[in-house]
Amino acid sequence: MICPHCERNLLRKERPGNVCRHCQREYALDPKTNQLGLNDLRVRRIATGLTDDGRIRIAPDQLWYALSRKPIRDRKPDPGCAGAAIVGAVISGLLAGFGELPFMRYACGALLALGFGILIVQSMGLNKGFAPMSRSAFRDAVLLPWERVYRALPPGVIDEAGEPWPERAADAPPPNAVLVCPDPSVAAFLTADGLPERHGIALVQGPEHVRSSLLAALPPHGPVLVLRDADARGELLVRHLRASLPGRPVVDAGVSLRTVRALPKAVPYRDPLHKPAPEEIQRLTALGEFTEEELKWLARGWRFPLVGIPPARLLAVVDRLAEQAARRGDAERGKAAETGFMTWPGAAPGDGPEPAGAP
Known part of the structure; x- marks a missing residue:
């Protein structure tokens, strides 16, 4: 080196x-x-x-x-464990035959089964990812x-010791949008780069934090943006929010499962801590939106995380969506003030863009 x-x-x-x-x-x-x-x-x-x-x-x-x-x-498949088990089986067999230790036959059989079992698992690709x-x-x-x-982290890497989802001050202006992001690392990244403050959005952890008081502070068509991983739970999160917030725009700002699987440079992985439960796969199956092959892929725990998106690209996408939400919010607040229904501090009247869409 x-x-x-x-x-x-x-x-x-x-x-x-x-x-x-x-x-x-x-x-x-x-x-x-x-x-x-x-x-x-x-x-x-x-x-x-x-x-x-x-x-x-x-x-x-x-x-x-x-x-x-x-x-x-x-x-690559690692034959080390399988090889060690097979060598152990050979030694056990020799001890059983020449050392007059018949009980070693059981050890020989168990080690052989273990060694060949590991080889089969690896050859089928069950340990990949x-x-x-x-x-x-x-x-x-x-x-x-x-x-x-x-005496410091690598250049540009933040310390995640603080709260990744910052609390909004009681006297803060009404938000232009709500951004739901369950991943604490991505939330800390967005907070460290000033996105919530820059665009006036409320960054929250999950659906349970999208409270009625927070929604009431949004402009009439203020969107709820969802930033999530491409995995079973991420797909369910978007659909849960849309079902629980009828009439409110819910924008999927996360990673599209079919898009990411079609990208040759995307590298998904498997995480035992994020493997979906059978009932979660059943709920996805009932939606009728996924192919059988996609459901099997998700059921095995494959996922593409938000942290896998190049940070500058991820920040640019969320910046664009948040900016669209802010412009639309200012326009709606301005129109409301002109018609006299309500007044919003700092609002500028004018027309805004269409509701923010998926990247």
């Missing part, structure tokens, strides 16, 4: 304890001991690209996906060592 400090090419023996033998400086990540094969220079390069050369800030999970994308896509490192493990295995060495 290349030392991130003196840029010398280091052999494994030349970097004991993550310290360069040439410049005697410590580095954070060694590709030989990191599940993602990361080094400090690669993390910096990827972070610089995601932040658009420092023009925006990003959340840790956005960096996690960008660094995990290639390992998820290129992950899992990230080598989970989101939570990324923080412990990558970000904590980085902070210890450099």
Whole structure:
């Protein structure tokens, strides 16, 4: 690997304890001991690209996906466990035959079944799509060592310790739209880049936070924007909001399942923590909107997350939708003030665009 400090090419023996033998400086990540094969220079390069050369800030999970994308896509079956089980079965068989230990026959049979079972699972692709490192493990295995060495997170990466869904002040102007975003990393990213304040939108976590008082403060056609992952729960979230908010525009601003599956560069993954329950798949099936193949894909836990969208592109899309909502809201408030039904502070009369649509 290349030392991130003196840029010398280091052999494994030349970097004991993550310290360069040439410049005697410590580095954070060694590709030989990191599940993602990361080094400090690669993390910096990827972070610089995601932040658009420092023009925006990003959340840790956005960096996690960008660094995990290639390992998820290129992950090969690992015969190591199966091989170890088969070798153990051979040894058990020898002990049973020549060591006069008949009970080892049971161990031999169990290990053989285990080894060939692993091979079958891998050959069928049932283990594909899992990230080598989970989101939570990324923080412990990558970000904590980085902070210890450099006394800060990678360039442009925000600290998610605060509240990702900011509370609106009691004296704040009425919002132009409500943005529902269940992903705390994406919510923290949007908040850090000033989107809710810039466009006067209320950023909330889920449907339970879209209260009647919040909707009453919106202009008559103020939309509820939904920013969600392309997975089973994301599809259900949009439909739940539309059913529970009749007459209110609910705009799906998330990732389209069919669009993302058709993109050759999109890399979905599987997360055991987000695998849908059977009743959720039954609800999707009852909608009649998905093909059998799509339902199987969702049922196996495949998903494409919001954190997988390039941050600058995601911010631009949500910016555009929020700006449309703000312009429409100002126009509606201005018309209401002109007709005398109500007055809205800071409203400018005029015509607005059509309701915001999907990107």
